[in-house]
Each structure stands twice: as C-alpha cells, then as structure tokens.
Amino acid sequence: MRPVVKNGIGVFSPQGFLDGNSSRSFLSIDDLAATSALKVDMILVSLKRVVFFNKNGLDAFIKLFVKVRQSNHATVGFCDYDDKKYNTIKIFYKDDINFSLFKTIEIAYLFSSSFKNQNKNILLYSEDKSQRTAMAIELHDNGHNPIIAPTPEEFKEKSSKKEAYDYIIDSTFLGQMGQKIATRVTGNAIIYSISSFLDAEIVNKFNIQYHNNSLNVGFRLFIFDAYKVISMNVHALNFFSKLASSAAEYNATICFVGMTFEKTPEVFKENLEDSGILFYEQMDDILQNKELLSELGASSASNVKSKRVINKKIVTELPRFIDATVATIEMMTNSQAVKQSAQVQNIDITDKTDRIASSIGYYGDIDGMIILVFPKEIAKKACELLIGERTEDMEMILDTLAELVNIVGGKIKTLLSDEGISVNITLPRTYDNVDSLLEVIEGRKGVQVDLSFNNDKFLFFLTR
Amino acid sequence: MITKDKIDEYIHKIPPAPQALKDTLALLNAGELVKASKVAQTDLALATYLKELVNKPIYGFAKEVTDVSQIFGILGVAGSQQTVYNYMTTLLSPGKWVLFKLNARTFHELQAKLSKRWEQILEHLSIDDKNIFSSITLLPASIIVTEALFCEKIDDVNLLRSAKNLDYNTILTRLCGVGIFDICEQISVKWEMPQEIAQIIQASSGLKPSKDEKINSLGKWMHLLLFYELSQPMFIEAGLNDFIDFQIEYVGDIYEDFAALMEIT
16 A cells, blocks of 8 residues: 655555554555655554554554654654544553654644645644643744643633634644654745754755755745754755755755854855855844845746756657646546647747646656646546536645646656656646746747647646 | 446446356245256356355365255355355456456455355344345445456556545546446346345445435445455455445444454454
C-alpha cells in the first residue's frame, strides 16, 4: 500500500481490521522504501475506516514512522479517529508516544506548512498543559490564530459557539514534530521559518524542489524568518551562499529577518551579504513597506525572460508530453480529445474568458515547464470525478486542477522513464485567470498545442 | 476511461448459466440431492471444483471427500446450492488476474472462507433459508467485475488513486453512473438467481441500505464479513483491501456482535 500525497501530507488508508498479521501485509519492503523517500512534511495513517486495531497492528506502522523520521524528518502519526480510538492508542503507548495524533486530516493540515490553510481562528484544548502550549506555538508559527481553552468546562462552553471558530481541536497530541523548514506565502513573497542550530542538516530539511519550483513559476522574494536561529555553522553558510547564487540567476532576492550574530561569527554575515543576501531586523520592515517590496521583486510575479530555449531533445519527447496530458484529461472527463494545431511560438491565448491555468515543472535528464490553459468547464468535469459533484467553488476547482496537473506530471514521469529518461516533477501552480499566468511566462518561446475536448478548447504549452 | 457502453458490452458477454448447472439447481430446489449430484457429475469442471472447495481446511473434513454424491450429502441442499453458485461465479473469473494479485487457488480460498463464515453468521442469527445461504456467493463477483473493467486501465487508475483516495466503485459510479454492485445485480438477473440474493448483495455494498429491515441487517453482516476477510494478509497483498470503501458507520450497530462471534479480541 502506498500513501496518497496531497499538500505535502502522505496518508495511508487501511480498511477493516488491523492486527499484527494484517498490518505487516499493508507495508511491503518496497512500500517502506518508497514512503521513506517521499519529500513530504507528514506521513499519517488514517484510522477512519479501521473498525478494529490492536497494539501489534499499530506497531507495524510505528516501525514505518521510525524509518521515515530517520530518512526525512517528517512528522508522523495517526489521524481520523474518534475519542474511543484516541483513548485506546493513549493507553497502548502511555508515556511512550513519539508520534502525533490528529483527530482529523483537516487538523493535521493546520500543523503542516501548507499555505492553503492560513489565518484560521482555532479553538484548542488538551488536558496536558504542555501539549496545549506546544500546539498553540505550532499553530501560531504556521500563521494561525490559536485560542486555548484551559479547562474542559471552558472548552465545552466555547466549543458550543461553533461559528466563532474555523476549527476546533481536541483529542490531538503532538509527538515529535517534523523538522522540515516550514513554508508560507504572503502575497508574492515566500517565507521560510528556520530555527535553532543551522548546520549540514539544512540540506535535508530545506525543500529545494519547492524552492526551485517557486523560482520557476515566478516568485522573486524569499524571506527567511530567522528570529529563532541560535547559531549557524560553515555548512549552513555554504548552503545559503549557494542558494543566493542560484536565486541571482532568476534576479530573485533572499532576505534574513531577525537573525542575531551573538553566537555566529560576524564574518558570516559579511559573507552572506557578499552573496547578495539582505538582512532586516523585523518582518514588518519588509512586508509593510510597499516600495521596498516592489524593489525586492515581490510586488508582482513578473518573470525575468528565460534565456533558455526549447531544445531538440524536448521537442523529440513532445508526443509523450501530449499523450500524457490528453490521456489524463480524457480519463478525468471521460471525453475524447482532438488535436487541432501545434507550433513553436510565444504563448497565444485568443480567448481568455472563463479560462484557468496551471503550470508544473520537471527536471532531471531534461527540464522545462508545462502550462495547461483550461476552460473552467473541463476543470469542473474533472471535479465530478475527484469530488463526486459539480461545483462553482473556485478554490475547489483550482485545487482539482492542481491534482489533475499533478497526475499529468506523474504520467509524463512514467512515460519518460519507459524511454530511459529520468525526471522529477515539481509542485503545480494554479492561476485563476489567464492574465496572471501571462505575467509569469510572457515572452517565453515554446511549443503550443491547441486541443479540443468535446468542443471545449484547451491549450498545452511546453517551455523552458 | 470506462464507458457505460463498455459495461453493457461486458454484461452482454456474460454467458447464461450452463444447462447442467440449471438442472442441478432445479433438482436441489426440489430437494432431490441424489439426482442433483448425478447431473452435477456430468459437468467435469463442476465436479473438480466441488472436490477442491470442500477439501479446503476451513470445511474441516478429516478425510478427503472425492465423490460428488458424498459431497452433496454432507453439504445438504442449502450447502450444495451455495457451492454450485460459487462455481458459477468462478466461471466469470479471468484466466489470469492482472489488477489484483490473485489466482484460481486464492480466489477459491476467498470463496470458501466467505461461505463458511456466512454459514456461521446465519446460524448465529438463526436464519435457515437456502437463498440467503447462497447470497454470499455473488459477493466475490464484485471483485471479478472490478478486475474485468479496470485491468486494461491499471496505469490510469494508479495515477488517479495516487492523487486521490478513490475506490474502484466510486470511480466507476462517477464515470458511468453504474456501480460494481449494480453490475453484480445484473449478473444475478442473467443467471436467474433468486431476487433476494441481489437485494442482499446491493445492501452489502454499504451504500444502498435496503428498506427491508432483514435484508438490510444481512447486508451489514455481509459488508463487515467482506472486510474481515479482506483484512487477511493474503487478500491485502492481493490488493483487495481497498477495492471498495468500507462503510464503518453502516456496520456500527452489529460490530460488537460480529466481533464476539468471530472471537476478535
């Protein structure tokens, strides 16, 4: 069994009865290796459809948790349970719980670095005071507004006013949390939170794929929230210097906020400044200064014209890219595609009405970016398969679009792999209108293929 | 990916029940065990299947049983009818399994386990009805239908399932408006199975509760039994654990009773 990954969280969903025999069968050696290699913030096991479990049944997954933590420092634990299951797990493991428990997957999302669930009012309660505090700190760090209920009576009273809160958290336990670097997005700036001692481990903790994807899709300002950094060694210094050099290729800016050099050699600051990194004392010094934001490149997602051109190798593989895209959309919408035209040109979108778009990057033996411009109607059809109903909710449509593009990326990866070409794919970015897409890719030359699905026009654009 | 036309074509291609089986079932229905066993012997594949099935450990016979009349005698009318229906279901199974890691032996194992435990459940519920006894035989047809419809779309389905935790029944229903258990119902009609069997199977999907209280209760027991078996290592490794969604709320009120009966601790 493999986990389904969404928004940086991988979730296993076993069903039925979990005992010592069965749970081992859920996880083959290949599954363990594949899960450990995932670049995710969390690995969770959903108990939603588990009717019975015993300690031996959970132990097989806990062994997986240990392996995952050793390899990629992700947060691990169980989710989707009722109070009875929660209390049973607490009894099984008593004071030896080094994994997390999230009552629902939605609550788990609040503790992940996913930027989609931000600024939420969250009521939380735990009978353990240190847990209450730990949860509040994590939630605050992730950009939420936690409200602690110190007693069960107060929790009961406050939770009766459901409309006052976006989320209510109880029966949740934070074990050892992931040590990944949390990421959030504010406008067109990306903020990474770093803390404690920065050493060679920064290479494992920092999601370089996410960062590269962000650069590729047009983000130009990256802020490291370094208030909680105690010190930095030479390995971390080298890492940030290299990061700054690669950012410079995109004309992007990297800033450190709140970094003190009491326990870090002052010469490191000079080295970092030489690499192009800027230092600010307060986050608001940047975020509240529109002029500075504009200067640093965060006022828009405008893109520096890519000097790289589409090459023969990519054009040779073009049929595979198109096949993957067409097959996926045909599968998701149960419709037939007709190819209308294909040519090398700057992207040309004649009809921008009711169009949404998404881009996904790939890198490895070959690299580039695929852009798909959809009529909203196609995305809505895909929604019918993924969520089971038609929706007008734009956020949900874009979310579905991202999943669809992710599937396209996965299929491309498989098709290229069959040809001996190894690539990885980045996270998809979605655009709720064509103009914001054009801000990012205007001027880039690529291959444009116009397709039609049941008379809905659809555009595929492959660029670098 | 999969269209309604493809489903119709699949159902159309399902052959009617062979005459020897129809005759065997008619004689069993009339309580003519000896005559039924004689007709059953004329179908060599059925005779072989019967021997293989009843000699599985779960049937608990100390000595190997080889004679069809002896098998029918031991199983009785209801047990024999159930076994013949089990055989009919295997007629649908593929020569080679692709989507699920199954083979003829493991599939027969699943049939045997479901059948024996269903018998245990019906005894517990004090139900003595040969049609209800046989209803369990149609349940594994849901696995065969899934295999048949999705085996050529494994890569597509895997990609879809890597992005969203969707079971095969949901995918099929959203694409074509027809679920796996609807197809099972159509098979039962084609094979002229008693209507009660189709009703219990529909309820056992956990998605279409029956208004008939008795049928609905049996549907719950069957749904839970299915997932009890699909939680066994052999069937988890075959990829069956999540082929349909387990509706945990649906079985909530019978779980304790089930756990006590199956001695789950």
